[in-house]
Amino acid sequence: MQYPWRDYKSYLEDRYGERVYRIGLDGGFSCPNRSAQRTGGCIYCDAKGSSAIYQRENESGYTRKSKFIADIDAQLLSPAQKNLEQRLASVTHQIERGKRFIDERYPHSAKSIYFQAFTSTYDAPDTLRALYDHALSTGIYKELIISTRPDCIDEAVVELLSTYQSKVDAVWVELGLQSGNDATLAWIGRGHLVRDYLAACHRLKMAGVKVSAHVILGFPQEADAEILTTAHTICESHPEAIKIHNLQVVAGTRLYDLYRQGKVRVASFSDHIHNTILLLRHIPSDIVIQRFLSETPAHRLAAPRDFGDKNSFIIALSKEMQRLQVTQGDAL
Secondary structure, three states: OOOOEEHHHHHHHHHOOOEEEEEOOOOOOOOOOHHHOOOOOOOOOOOOOOOOOHHHHOOOOOOOOHHHHHHHHHHHHOOHHOOOOHHHHHHHHHHHHHHHHHHHOOOOOOEEEEEEOOOOOOOOOHHHHHHHHHHHHOOOOEEEEEEOOOOHHHHHHHHHHHHHHOOOOOEEEEEEEOOOOOOHHHOOOOOOOHHHHHHHHHHHHHOOOOOEEEEEOOOOOOOOOHHHHHHHHHHHOOOEEEEEOOOOOOOHHHHHHHHHHHOOOOOOOHHHHHHHHHHHOOOOOOOOEOOOOOOOOOHHHHEOOOOHHHHHHHHHHHHHHHHHHOOOOOOO
């Protein structure tokens, strides 16, 4: 299907000639923003740290496990308690489960390694190397993808990531921008500025590492002007891809407390359609769009609860852009 934006599935198939799916991993990392000095994390962040749904064993729907997996589960500790050996064992376990999940749903497809949860460059370089090396040693993978923050990309991290370009077809860093407005970043409690994102993006791109920028639409203090500022930041940094999320209120977050007090309104389905089109029209047409919606397990999601699934959103978005006769980048 031809979309009025550069879609991720087509990008992967064009590049690799086959379907490619990610194995999302929790490497046992934490985040500098979850320390006491930074008030325990971003306003919307829960204790799961954006880990893959199928890796959340107590809520992923897996009801039958072998004794081996059950034994490993009993040994799994919180990130702060794990030593490196336990973290490596956890990565092995997650990769095995991730492979089964992908093979059952998408047989005969290629795979990539995706360190997804928390800040996956927030550790000593030797520890990072051990975790990345171990994950890639478990099979043949198309890409190594690392999710992190702009303030956790220094020269040592960039140098390390560059060494993997000879081991996989592409090395990606998913970099959390969230908003191009410093005032919004302060309200989130993000702990970095837009200029930090721009500097990190520049370092990575100079080293040949591909960048996917994460942005959130629907912040209560942001209207069209603020979304256009975020679009301008995307244009300035020109990442190879972006992920768009709608602001979600998740139980156990500081945002949830504000929502219960009636201090926060979340964007509706139609609001997110409008916001997404506005952003898409004002970013370059060669940027790959990897995501349009946040995905939180329904039993922990407070709001919004009426969006439906991502496919229904994509269909509605495509129809509205066709009705308006607009495409990604056409307003530049």
